[in-house]
Amino acid sequence: MWAYNDLICPYLGVFNPIANISFIIDRVVVVDASVSLKWALDDEEHVEQAVALRDAAVFEHRFQMFAPSLWLDEIANGLRVAVRRGRIYRDRSYAVEA
Numbered sequence: 001m002w003a004y005n006d007l008i009c010p011y012l013g014v015f016n017p018i019a020n021i022s023f024i025i026d027r028v029v030v031v032d033a034s035v036s037l038k039w040a041l042d043d044e045e046h047v048e049q050a051v052a053l054r055d056a057a058v059f060e061h062r063f064q065m066f067a068p069s070l071w072l073d074e075i076a077n078g079l080r081v082a083v084r085r086g087r088i089y090r091d092r093s094y095a096v097e098a
Helices: 004-012 033-038 045-060 070-083 089-098
Strands: 022-024 030-033 065-068
Touching: 030 045, 033 045, 033 070, 045 065
Parallel strands: 030 065
Antiparallel strands: 022 030
16 A cells, blocks of 8 residues: 555655655655755755655664665766756765765
8 A cells, every 4th residue: 555645744744745755555655866866966946855755764773764776876867967057066966876
């Protein structure tokens, strides 16, 4: 059973579904590149929610995060586009990719 509101709200309070969380089942979150890129690109919308999601998984160990198989390619492309558009500098994109 898909229980979006029951699992996400206790951890993050009011959370905007636009953040592109694919699903949450049994303490597992699948994030796509658009959520992950918000961790590096602070001029995106809903950065606070994406960071709260990351921190809840990484630092508080509330759930595990997984990503689709194309995640790394999508992240690399997103960072490339951000560098081209002047949103971040090349040296920062290398640090994020590493």
